[in-house]
Amino acid sequence: MNNFGEVTMGLGLIAIGISSICYLVLCLKTDNVLARNVARLSFLGFATLVTIASILLMHFILNHQFLYSYVARYSSRDLSLAYLVSSFWAGQEGSFLLWVLLGAWLGIFLIFKAGDREPQVLLIYNLNNIFLMILLIKQSPFRMLPMPPPDGQGLNMLLQDPWMVIHPPVVFLGYAAFTIPFAYAMCGLWRREYDGWIKPALPWTVFSFITLGAGIIIGGYWSYKVLGWGGYWGWDPVENASLLPWLAGMALMHGMILQQTQKKLRKTNFVLAAISFLLVIYCTFLTRSGILADFSVHSFVDLGITGWLLIFMFAFIGISLALLIARAKQIPVSKKGQSMSYFSREFGLIAAIILLCLSTLFTGLGTSAPLITRVLEKASKVSTEFYVNVNLPLAILMLLLLSLVPLLAWGKNRFSTLRPKLIWAFLGAIVSGTVTLLNGYPDMPPPLLSLGVFILSLLAGAVVGMNLFLVIKLIRKRITIASGAIAHLGVGLMFLGIVSSSAYDGSAKVRLPQGTAVTTLGGYEIKLTGLASSKDGRGMRLHFPLDVRKGGDQFIAQPDIYTERRRDGNMQRFTHPHIQRGLITDFYISPVDFDPGEEKGSGRDIVMQKAKKLQFHDYELAFTGFDVSKMMGKEGTHDMTVGARIEVSYKGAEPVTIKPIITMGQLHSPSSRVKLPGPEEAYLTLVKIDAGAKTIGLVYEGPESNEEETSANSPPSVVAEVSIKPGMTVLWLGTLLILVGGGVAVSRRWQK
Amino acid sequence: MKKSYIIGAAIILLAMIMAMYSFKSTLTPYVTVREAKAGKRPVQVAGIPVKGTERYDMTSNNLVFTLREDGGDEMVVEYDGPRPGNFDDVTKVVAIGTYEPKKNIFAARELLVKCPTKYEGRVKGE
Numbered sequence: 001m002n003n004f005g006e007v008t009m010g011l012g013l014i015a016i017g018i019s020s021i022c023y024l025v026l027c028l029k030t031d032n033v034l035a036r037n038v039a040r041l042s043f044l045g046f047a048t049l050v051t052i053a054s055i056l057l058m059h060f061i062l063n064h065q066f067l068y069s070y071v072a073r074y075s076s077r078d079l080s081l082a083y084l085v086s087s088f089w090a091g092q093e094g095s096f097l098l099w100v101l102l103g104a105w106l107g108i109f110l111i112f113k114a115g116d117r118e119p120q121v122l123l124i125y126n127l128n129n130i131f132l133m134i135l136l137i138k139q140s141p142f143r144m145l146p147m148p149p150p151d152g153q154g155l156n157m158l159l160q161d162p163w164m165v166i167h168p169p170v171v172f173l174g175y176a177a178f179t180i181p182f183a184y185a186m187c188g189l190w191r192r193e194y195d196g197w198i199k200p201a202l203p204w205t206v207f208s209f210i211t212l213g214a215g216i217i218i219g220g221y222w223s224y225k226v227l228g229w230g231g232y233w234g235w236d237p238v239e240n241a242s243l244l245p246w247l248a249g250m251a252l253m254h255g256m257i258l259q260q261t262q263k264k265l266r267k268t269n270f271v272l273a274a275i276s277f278l279l280v281i282y283c284t285f286l287t288r289s290g291i292l293a294d295f296s297v298h299s300f301v302d303l304g305i306t307g308w309l310l311i312f313m314f315a316f317i318g319i320s321l322a323l324l325i326a327r328a329k330q331i332p333v334s335k336k337g338q339s340m341s342y343f344s345r346e347f348g349l350i351a352a353i354i355l356l357c358l359s360t361l362f363t364g365l366g367t368s369a370p371l372i373t374r375v376l377e378k379a380s381k382v383s384t385e386f387y388v389n390v391n392l393p394l395a396i397l398m399l400l401l402l403s404l405v406p407l408l409a410w411g412k413n414r415f416s417t418l419r420p421k422l423i424w425a426f427l428g429a430i431v432s433g434t435v436t437l438l439n440g441y442p443d444m445p446p447p448l449l450s451l452g453v454f455i456l457s458l459l460a461g462a463v464v465g466m467n468l469f470l471v472i473k474l475i476r477k478r479i480t481i482a483s484g485a486i487a488h489l490g491v492g493l494m495f496l497g498i499v500s501s502s503a504y505d506g507s508a509k510v511r512l513p514q515g516t517a518v519t520t521l522g523g524y525e526i527k528l529t530g531l532a533s534s535k536d537g538r539g540m541r542l543h544f545p546l547d548v549r550k551g552g553d554q555f556i557a558q559p560d561i562y563t564e565r566r567r568d569g570n571m572q573r574f575t576h577p578h579i580q581r582g583l584i585t586d587f588y589i590s591p592v593d594f595d596p597g598e599e600k601g602s603g604r605d606i607v608m609q610k611a612k613k614l615q616f617h618d619y620e621l622a623f624t625g626f627d628v629s630k631m632m633g634k635e636g637t638h639d640m641t642v643g644a645r646i647e648v649s650y651k652g653a654e655p656v657t658i659k660p661i662i663t664m665g666q667l668h669s670p671s672s673r674v675k676l677p678g679p680e681e682a683y684l685t686l687v688k689i690d691a692g693a694k695t696i697g698l699v700y701e702g703p704e705s706n707e708e709e710t711s712a713n714s715p716p717s718v719v720a721e722v723s724i725k726p727g728m729t730v731l732w733l734g735t736l737l738i739l740v741g742g743g744v745a746v747s748r749r750w751q752k
Numbered sequence: 753m754k755k756s757y758i759i760g761a762a763i764i765l766l767a768m769i770m771a772m773y774s775f776k777s778t779l780t781p782y783v784t785v786r787e788a789k790a791g792k793r794p795v796q797v798a799g800i801p802v803k804g805t806e807r808y809d810m811t812s813n814n815l816v817f818t819l820r821e822d823g824g825d826e827m828v829v830e831y832d833g834p835r836p837g838n839f840d841d842v843t844k845v846v847a848i849g850t851y852e853p854k855k856n857i858f859a860a861r862e863l864l865v866k867c868p869t870k871y872e873g874r875v876k877g878e
Contacts (some may be wrong), residue, residue, distance in 0.1 A: 295864075358764070580821070
């Protein structure tokens with residue numbers, strides 16, 4: 001075996017195995033210096049080996065070593081450097097390797113930070129890495145092909161976007177980081193330190209929260225920008241797979257804050273730490289096992305690791321349950337008799353945690369629907385309404401809490417002292433409600449949903465008002481104590497953006513004929529000014545320059561449709577939307593289909609679309625397809641000859657198939673013309689082909705028809721989906737503030 | 753304190769019941785073409801698009817094609833959304849929506865497209 005990559009991975013697994021055994025020894029005998037050194041060194045060895053393996057894979061990708069199946073499947077010679085780099089994590093095996101790599105690097109920090117908790121924390125942390133390494137050896141990115149292909153299949157066009165270069169590393173950093181609060185929690189149970197684990201684990205929890213959060217947001221932004229369906233969140237299993245641990249992690253973060261200050265929720269936090277980590281594994285199982293293949297638009301191919309994923313999941317459930325049950329009776333409950341006031345910060349936090357848990361539970365239920373229903377009857381998935389229906393009431397309650405609770409102090413509060421400050425929440429609600437009503441009461445059937453959305457907009461305004469006030473007040477004192485207020489302000493803004501972009505958006509499909517201005521929704525006037533195509537990579541890009549006017553404003557929108565022939569011969573088409581961003585409203589235009597138009601025989605040029613019949617003078621023409629048998633390159637040249645099959649019938653006679661050919665890269669010569677059937681001296685020459693749009697261009701030479709052409713030509717046109725999306729800027733600003741708030745919190749807690 | 757626990761539990765229980773109800777009512781089961789034509793609820797139908805039937809409706813500008821399932825039953829699907837990027841070479845398409853007997857079409861609001869090769873793409877309707 002001379003596969004250096006696989007050898008490296010194998011050695012890595014051995015190294016992490018040794019490290020784990022030594023940490024296990026250390027857990028039992030804390031003062032064993034030899035075990036400690038070996039444990040650390042072998043972890044370092046593991047990190048080095050994984051890094052070498054990653055460099056190796058990257059090296060193979062950059063140097064087009066298509067002997068490696070992974071390189072051949074996800075990269076190609078024509079990719080630019082940035083997209084070559086991102087081919088690393090374009091597939092399952094590479095993204096698992098990325099996960100392990102980031103986990104290994106985080107682990108080095110963890111060794112420095114863990115202090116005397118190192119043995120237990122690293123033991124649990126290592127277990128996760130062992131499992132990932134086993135997966136990577138089972139499903140190796142270094143698998144070789146018997147023969148290297150001349151070029152790879154290339155990176156999916158949709159993934160060729162700067163945001164998709166950074167999205168996976170951020171998500172997997174979050175995934176890797178979620179192991180750490182779990183490891184600390186298990187360590188806390190093991191060592192019977194029911195409060196002590198919170199302080200070191202909290203910054204890691206916030207860190208995992210912001211990294212996974214950033215990953216989710218980047219994913220949403222990419223989806224909005226690239227996919228062309230005008231949305232940012234579709235409740236797809238792959239999206240939910242990162243949302244579920246994130247929601248649970250958010251609940252954990254709030255629970256830990258409550259425990260740190262009030263010594264409450266000890267048991268709950270152990271459970272939440274376990275759940276948020278187990279959800280990472282469960283969601284990996286859902287999205288990677290192929291179990292949802294028929295229910296998601298993402299295709300999940302079963303790579304034969306389903307069994308392993310199940311084993312890991314049950315192993316971790318077993319570990320968590322065993323430790324929890326063993327210690328359950330010893331974990332002290334918060335002091336009895338000390339009744340909690342309903343009007344206190346702690347009550348607000350507990351309510352928030354319950355809401356977040358319910359949201360996790362329901363969203364998880366929806367995502368798992370195909371699994372659950374498979375047992376009962378026919379496997380089914382839930383439609384996206386389910387997620388909206390269950391999460392809307394929870395969101396309303398959550399925003400209600402967020403507009404009140406940040407004001408409250410721990411313990412009992414007096415309403416009279418708070419009253420003057422509540423004005424900010426009311427002010428925010430009034431402003432938001434007025435703006436909402438000025439734009440019309442939400443029109444989202446059923447009536448209950450509209451009411452819910454309206455309440456949501458009121459409360460989101462209240463949250464913004466209240467937290468904006470708090471941010472200003474706290475930042476003046478010290479920015480670090482404003483972290484919560486900044487993040488909560490972000491939540492309010494995000495919900496304002498969600499309401500306006502989903503209840504006040506508009507979308508219409510318009511057909512834009514070349515040269516004619518069409519007025520569409522929002523009073524926008526759109527004119528297709530011309531058509532242009534350009535060669536791009538291995539495909540063709542069809543540009544639709546649009547002149548868009550509204551009132552005095554005017555801009556040029558440049559959406560396009562890209563068509564490429566994949567290595568396997570399949571055609572793929574990607575539409576590329578144009579987004580005209582505005583402070584209040586985004587104008588979004590996505591091409592749907594291109595119609596080359598029909599010319600009904602008035603001129604010498606004929607454009608034909610596949611399978612469409614055309615009446616031309618006395619002939620009925622039908623373009624039935626390309627003639628592949630003539631598709632060959634002449635020896636010694638790069639010229640490619642392509643033929644087209646055209647069925648021609650003269651005055652209703654039996655159709656005859658003619659096969660004009662065209663040699664690419666050459667001007668057409670009279671010799672390539674083909675005589676049409678019938679008595680007339682009439683010829684057709686093939687002058688243009690567009691395999692993507694399945695059209696051909698022909699030139700007719702022959703007697704002109706005497707008949708007056710009655711039907712007008714239909715010019716080329718493009719069907720486009722035009723949407724207006726208000727509030728997107730506010731939405732992105734809100735999500736950004738959530739991350740900023742989290743970042744401030746991490747830096748404060750790590751400084752301590 | 754006791755009373756508040758009961759109230760809290762009651763609220764959570766209520767939320768659960770509502771969620772279960774919503775869960776049951778929004779389930780879209782996989783059915784055959786025959787079953788889809790008989791029912792009114794949103795369902796999923798899997799099949800392949802019949803070659804050459806794909807077109808854009810000139811009035812609604814929606815994608816229209818004929819879907820044929822394994823058994824050979826066919827139905828016309830109208831999809832109000834962007835054309836899937838790899839629609840030319842699909843091996844399997846899943847249409848999610850409801851059958852409209854008046855127009856004799858299956859109004860799809862989502863199309864899941866499966867290709868012979870791995871492909872991570874997405875199409876989403878309203």
